[in-house]
Amino acid sequence: MEMAPSPDEVFVTVGRELGRIGLACTLALVDPTGGQARTAYDSREAGSAPAAPGLPLEAVDAYRRIAAGEPYVFSPGSLVAPLLFEDRLLGFLSVRSADLAEEAIPALKVFANEIAAAWRKAQLVRDLEESLRQLRLTQEQLLQSQKMEAVGRLAGGVAHDFNNQLTAILGYAEILLMDCPPVDSRRAGLEEIVKAARRAADLTRQLLAFSRKQVLQPRVVDLNGLIEDMRGMLRPLLGEDVRLETSFEPAPLRVRADPTQIQQVIVNLAVNSRDAMPSGGIIHLATSSLRVEGGQGVRPLPAARPGGLPSGLPPPELAGLPAGQYCLLSVRDNGTGMDRDTLSRLYEPFFTTKAQGKGTGLGLSTVYGIVTQSGGQIFCSSQPGEGTVFTICLPRDGSEEKSNGRSGTALPVAGGTETILVVEDEEAVRELVRRTLASAGYAVQTVSTGAEGLRLLQADCQAFRLVLTDLLLPGGVSGLDLAGWVLTAGQGPRLLCVSGYSEQLSAEAMSALPPGSFLQKPFSPSELLRRVRAVLDAV
Ligand SMILES: Nc1ncnc2c1ncn2[C@@H]1O[C@H](COP(=O)(O)OP(=O)(O)OP(=O)(O)O)[C@@H](O)[C@H]1O
Ligand SMILES: [Mg+2]
Missing domain, CATH: 1.10.287.130 (Signal transduction histidine kinase, dimerisation/phosphotransfer (DHp) domain)
Structure with missing residues (x-):
């Protein structure tokens, strides 16, 4: 496709044509406010774009007179004519030649109109090209x-x-x-x-x-405590050549999130940083707080686009966040950095630049999923050779709930003799759970639908000490319905829910479950027995 001439090229062509017939010229443009004129082309400086500052129209006698309505300004050897397009004054054409005579005025006036039309057309084409470019970008x-x-x-x-x-x-x-x-x-x-x-x-x-379908178990955690607790686990991961530095916001930074998931985010980011520093370097973990005042949050961030992904470029300003209080967590390294191409694909699952067998390309897509599912946003700023910094921004939790961000310790496996109702639609899992519980001494009754489970419970809810239910069950009564019934049944059985998927499980629904009453699939028999005992023994 042939490129349309730019507005500047139109002026250059005009200058060349006039030069051929022995006329020197200057073309000036009036700025959109109409108060100033700026030289856009001068045949004396042909070839280099004149970087002339704007001059008030008043400062040039001919410009002032034409702006006031005179059709042109002629003096022997020089003519200044307006560049008019649809009655709008776009600029001025000044022509100079020792033998310029008054007879040339009509032809030059027509020529000035032609220039104005050509320049305006070139400008419209350029605007159109820019709109199309934006449109393509948006489509992409x-x-x-x-x-x-x-x-x-x-x-x-x-x-x-x-x-x-x-x-x-x-x-x-x-x-x-x-x-x-x-x-x-x-x-x-x-x-x-x-x-x-x-x-x-x-x-x-x-x-x-x-896919943001993970079952999160959010609670209030202090980011500082969480990171402090991870030092021991990060050290051996990072190797001897990598120094780990931390700096913390002095006050606790409470966020509502699933602590094990946030740990996974930090591990993934830190391991990426380590990999970007093959001959060693520094990883800096930092926390801070940010308050965004109302009114600043007018520009939506890329990550705030519904269903959208941040492109990873360019580093968005945190001031674009909706108003509110935030906790920031950043992971900075002085490693290889990334080019724009890598940055633009950063969060795609299976995107990796690492050798086969070295990386699966799932690290950052996991990070992205966890952060957005937790109501946060993630930004990356990086340049080749300059290192990288990832910043995660989570809404600050305002409630006073106390928590230290530490995860519970494993309990020993023990069986029991209580009666347990198991509600699970998937046969293989149901049978496994039954066998595991029965072999540990429990009396087990299994059903495959929520409705059956509810019927048994309604008939005699004292018959069971524990209801173990999958959360997603087909049919009318879901696991959550069943869980709700159990929780409101007063002196009824205890509850343990299992699921591997949170399709319809909102964070609110999850946080309505008592702490410790959720077990993520897949689980091992020993994990199951530990959790069953813990729920039964909880005071
Ligand atoms: N801190 C960093 N410095 C330089 N490049 C990075 C950094 N973090 C990520 N990258 C680039 O982004 C790519 C994707 O990262 P991601 O964590 O998703 O996958 P991976 O590390 O390649 O594999 P996996 O995490 O699944 O083992 C990496 O292959 C690397 O090119
Ligand atoms: Mg990785």
Whole structure:
């Protein structure tokens, strides 16, 4: 496609044409307010764009007179004519030549009109090109976010079914292992099955996190405490050549989030930083607070676009956040940095620049999913050779709830003799749970729908000491409905909910569950037994 001439090129062409017939010229443009004229072309400086400052029209006698309505200003050897387009004064054409005579005026006036029309057309074409460029950019962003949504939905759906299968695989493999004498030659094989299933479970967890379908267990945590507690775990991950520095906001920074997920965010960012510093460097973890006043939040950030993704470029200003109080967490490194291309694909699942077997490209998509699902935003600023800084911005929690961000310690496995009602639609999981509980001494009754479970409970709710229910059940009565019934039943049974997927589970619904009453799939039999005992023993 042939490029249309730019407005500047129009002027250059005019200057050349006039030069050919022996006329020197100057073209000046009136600024949009109409108060100043700026020289845009001068044949004496042809070839270089004159960087002339604007002059008030009053300062040039001919400009002032034409602006006041005179059709042109002629003096022997020089003519100044207006550049008029649809009665608007766009600028001035000044022509100079020793032999310029009055007879030339009509032709030059017509020429001035032609110049004005050509310049205006070139300007409109340029505006049109700019609008088209913006439109294309917006379309690309839209396509990108639709793609991410589609991948997210797909990943979430697959991960959901996968979690049920993995629960069964892991569970039965562990049961077989428990039954296997220590010297049995089949042990090694079973151990490999468990290991592989765990790796697969990690992968599904990451996919669920990206698709924002992960079951979060938000509570109020102090970011400072959380990071402080992670030092011990980060150190060995980072290796000897990487120095870990921290700086904290002095006051506690309370946010409402799932602490294990925020830990995962920090680990993923820190490991990326480590990888970007193959011969060592510094990782700086910092927290701070930010208050955004009302009225500043007019410009939506990329991440605030519905269903959209931040492009990772350019570093958005935090002042664009909606008004409110925020806690900031940043991870800075002085590693290789990233080019624009990498920045623009940063959060795509499976996007990696690392060698095969070194990275899966799920780290940042997980981070992105967790942060946005927690109501936060993430920004990245990076340049090749300049290092990288990721900033996460989470809404500050205003409530006074106390928490130290530390996760609970594992309890020993123990069985019991209580009667437990198990509500689970997936047969393999139901059977696994039944066997696990029964083998630990519990009396177990299983049903496959919420309606059946509710019927049993309504008939005699004292019959069960614990209801263990999947949260997503087909049919009219969901696991959440059942959980709600149990929680309001007063002296009724205790509750333990399991799920691998949060399709319809809002954060509010989750936080209505008592602490400790949720177990994420896939789980192992020993984990299940520990949690059942803990719920039964809770005071
Ligand atoms: N701190 C950083 N410095 C330089 N490049 C980075 C940094 N963080 C991420 N990247 C780039 O972004 C890409 C995607 O990161 P992401 O964490 O999603 O995947 P990965 O680290 O390649 O693999 P995985 O995290 O799944 O092991 C990386 O391959 C790397 O090119
Ligand atoms: Mg990574």
